[in-house]
Amino acid sequence: MSDVVIVGAGVMGLMTARMLALSGCRVTVLERGEPGREASWAGGGIVSPLYPWRYPAAVTALAQQARQAYPVLVQELLDETGIDAELVACGMLMLDADDARDALAWADAQKELVLRYDSSSLRQRMPWLSSHWHEGLLMPGIAHVRNPRLLQALQASLRRLKVDVITQAEVVSASGTGSTLGSLTTSDGRKFSADHFVVCGGAWSRGLLELLEMASPPSVRPVRGQMLLYRLPPGTLPCMVMADGRYVIQRRDGHVLCGSTLEETGFDKGITDAARESLMASAARLLPALANEQPVAQWAGLRPGSPNGIPFIGRVPEKDNLWVNAGHYRNGLVLAPASACLLTNLLRGEQPSLDPLPYQCL
Ligand SMILES: Cc1cc2nc3c(=O)[nH]c(=O)nc-3n(C[C@H](O)[C@H](O)[C@H](O)COP(=O)(O)OP(=O)(O)OC[C@H]3O[C@@H](n4cnc5c(N)ncnc54)[C@H](O)[C@@H]3O)c2cc1C
Structure with a gap:
């Protein structure tokens, strides 16, 4: 031993x-x-x-x-x-990714299911999204863990x-x-x-x-990431949604996380108003139900960049x-x-x- x-x-x-x-x-x-x-x-x-x-x-x-x-x-x-770590396999919807072809080729090679939606099918199947998105790629197998x-x-x-x-x-x-x-x-x-x-x-x-x-x-090296937390009724967001590198995730109890910034600020773990505003704008774009909500928390962490x-x-x-x-x-x-x-x-x-x-x- x-x-x-x-x-x-x-x-x-x-x-x-x-x-x-x-x-x-x-x-x-x-x-x-x-x-x-x-x-x-x-x-x-x-x-x-x-x-x-x-x-x-x-x-x-x-x-x-x-x-x-x-x-x-x-x-x-x-x-x-x-203790339940709450693994939820709700899938990830990626909106208007400009390299959808690469995504589909990768998914094919990895045997990963990817569903492609055009703007009208997005509007029809996901009425909780805003109507300005052109295309969505849904990977139904992706989960989040608390x-x-x-x-x-x-x-x-x-x-x-x-x-x-x-x-x-x-x-x-x-x-x-x-x-x-x-x-x-x-x-x-x-x-x-x-x-x-x-x-x-x-x-x-x-x-x-x-x-x-x-x-x-x-x-x-440290790469700072800031996040916001909101509270919405459970079940408001059926899957994780992502665009332009920002995402929203809803936990089982209704909490919604919006992340995250990518900042090269050394070992500074402080939070900033600029990140709060930028993340709030992303949250409202990704999930219009958040547009009139105020975050209940904001925090930062240091990713180990490599x-x-x-x-x-x-x-x-x-x-x-x-x-x-x-x-x-x-x-x-x-x-x-x-x-x-x-x-x-x-x-x-x-x-x-x-x-x-x-x-x-x-
Ligand atoms: C905002 C944000 C969003 C993220 N989202 C995701 C995501 O959705 N999915 C995902 O997979 N990853 C995500 N990540 C990345 C993920 O969190 C990190 O890659 C992961 O947590 C790194 O884990 P770690 O144990 O290496 O580091 P840490 O969790 O930072 O742990 C390192 C530990 O080492 C300790 N330590 C350091 N020096 C010493 C010392 N001298 N003596 C004793 N102890 C010491 C520290 O105190 C710390 O507790 C995210 C990160 C951030 C910041």
Whole structure:
């Protein structure tokens, strides 16, 4: 049995901890603040990349595997913990995408059902939309998950699996000899030794890996995303709707999320009036029922941006026992089950579930 210490209790750290614990490892998670309060909490929870045909094959491979895994995972978590992460397979309607041909070719290759609507069939079948859209592509298989609940369920599952999630434990230094990392030290002076260490530090992963003396840490950078929350009667919005990169999603209890901005503002997690106005305009365009509503909340999160959105999953070249699972950019919630599975396979020396090459840290 290996001892593993994971740094970061976002969706990636929690999901990786669960998979490693299920495979027989003794796992400890170190979290600087509270678990699941950063990007993983802030996200929309769409269980698909937005415009999935625009992503490289490496993202599609993880996404397709993870999408298959989600219904089983959510049911297992409900059975284990009584917490329902509310996976709702309502479909995603993408309006006036200017690359519909690419979408259809991708869907054909992936065996993904896509329904194409012209303006009159949109008006007829979806009278709750405004009438100015010319075309819609509906992917009925796409789901959303209530990410804050998913994070609660994962934490409850980890308690059952006897995984220690230690909060207010910021990793500040490391020690070891040669190519072996020996221990991590947290801001309160505690030392944590293990056989393996996994960095799941989201947008902070690059700094963390520098701290752990990785010579060329992967280029993970913060990309701020702001969201608005509205309240409408449940069932107002039958499917997720997206145009121009903005989307609306309705949860079972009626809450509607509208997201999200893409901002290169470093580690600033502040919210802005400009984003609120811009998102309110998008919300009204996507769902006219929101035009006269005021948002009940606004927040921001920092996505772990990476080149082409391809995450880094694997061992750090200079260290025999230091691993990374980070850089999932806009898709960390959807990709988490497949990324955690791949990392677990690699760390345990098992046959990997996917070709690990595209995700290597070089
Ligand atoms: C507005 C918005 C909308 C999004 N929508 C979606 C969506 O619909 N679908 C989707 O799939 N993805 C979406 N995402 C992206 C997704 O949220 C992220 O890719 C994912 O949450 C990344 O998870 P993570 O665990 O890597 O990072 P995080 O959730 O940020 O977790 C990293 C953790 O590491 C901890 N940490 C950092 N440094 C240290 C340290 N030194 N010591 C200890 N702990 C440390 C942090 O405190 C944090 O808890 C969205 C993101 C945003 C911001």
